[in-house]
Amino acid sequence: MATVSLSTSEPSAPDADFAIYVDFDRSAEHPQRIFQAVEGLISAFEKLDKVLAHSIDASIEPVMVLEDIEAGSLKVWLRDKLLQTEDQALYSLDWKPLVGKYLVAAKYAFVRWVNDSEERSRPGSLADLRNEFLALAKQTDVKFIPSYGVPSAADILSSATDVSKALARLAPTDKAAFISKSGDENFDLSMDWEGLDLASLAVRETILVPPAPMILAVRRPDYLGSAQWEFRHGKRTIRAKITDEKWLKKFQARQVDVRPGDALRCTVTQEVRYGYDNELISEAFVVEEIVEVLENQYRQDELFDPDERGEERLS
Structure with a gap:
């Protein structure tokens, strides 16, 4: 016959790599x-794991899996499952x-950097974090x-x-933390996270590149007028805001016909930002003037049923 006894000790942690912990104010609104x-x-x-894993080898693909969820306060335990597409890339049989x-360890270092506003805003701190990632990678x-x-x-930011x-x-009365074997770190929720421009701190x-003529192939127009357009320039995909108000009014009034595959002959300014390690942080494009719309002469509209084009045509 089985016997049952009570214990005052806490249960052991799941077989997980780290946990995201949130202690929430139960009286606050918006529980979602x-x-x-x-x-x-x-x-x-997950995004950071892919970047970190590829710094070891491009054939490693991390997949994050859920190990456990603890109620009361919310504690989500997660584990990194590692896959490899090329067996010959790594010599260690026990590499996982x-x-x-x-x-x-790299995620813990990353969380410490994100959470420390004084350290993060120090000139060269992002370069130091990248060097710490490199040192940890070499230790494997x-x-x-x-x-x-x-x-x-750019990937780290x-x-x-x-x-x-x-x-x-989260509400100011909530609490959040990163928990791992490498260490625990409480997030400073008193920080103005919503208004934080992390990229600018590392710049x-x-x-500023002066206005220059460009021909940009349209991939995805902004029909609602509240987002950036998506263009193709050579093999690159770029996103840009159009500030030519006169042209935009015609476009939104359907006086101008622009379809994916067409191109815009336009004048573009560019803002390029570099970090303290001379790494490219970000670049932004602004289309200041539309000179003309260049129709795609190779489009075969008759191959499509008008009712099935969706966003292929602006009527």
């Missing part, structure tokens, strides 16, 4: 904020635990040739921005 914040943090760490340990010693990459500043957006959903120099 808790789940939206956790979802945003998970997505940010080593790379997994690296991902946890899993490659035939010890050549490890460094995540780009993209994940950091996602973290700040997730935390901005050493901004170069």
Whole structure:
């Protein structure tokens, strides 16, 4: 016959790499904020994991899996499952635990950097974080040739921005933390996460490119007038805001016909921002004037049923 006894000790933690912890104010409105914040943090760490794993080897694909959820306050335990597409890329037969340990330690270093506004705003702090990632990658010693990459500043800032957006959903009376074997870190929710421009904190120099003529192929027009247009320039995809108000009014009044595949002959300004390690942080394009719409002469509209074109045509 089975016997049951009570214990005052806490249950052991799940077999997980890290946890996202949120202690919430139960009297605050908008309870969905808790789940939206956790979802945003998970997505940010998933994005960061891919960047970190590829600095070891491009054939490694991390997949984040859910291990457990603790109620009361919300604690979500997660584990990095590692896949590899090319077996010959790494010489260590037992590489997964080593790379997994690296991902946890790198995420902890990343969270400390994101959460420390004084350190983060110090000139060169982003370069120091990237060097810390490189040192952690080298410690894995899993490659035939010890050549490890460094995540780009733009990729790190993209994940950091996602973290700040997730935390901005929480109420000031909530609490949030990152928990791992490498260490725990409480997020400072008194920080103005919603108004935080992380990219600007890492920018050493901004170069403004004077207006220049360009021909941009239209991939996705902005029909609502509240977002950026998506263009193709050579093999690049760029997003740009159009500030030519006179042309925009005609476009939104359907006096101008623009379809995906057409191109705009236009005048474009560019803002390029570089970090303290001379890495490209971001670039922004602004279309100041539309000179003319260049129709795609190779489009065969008769191949499409008008009712099935969707956004292929602006009627």
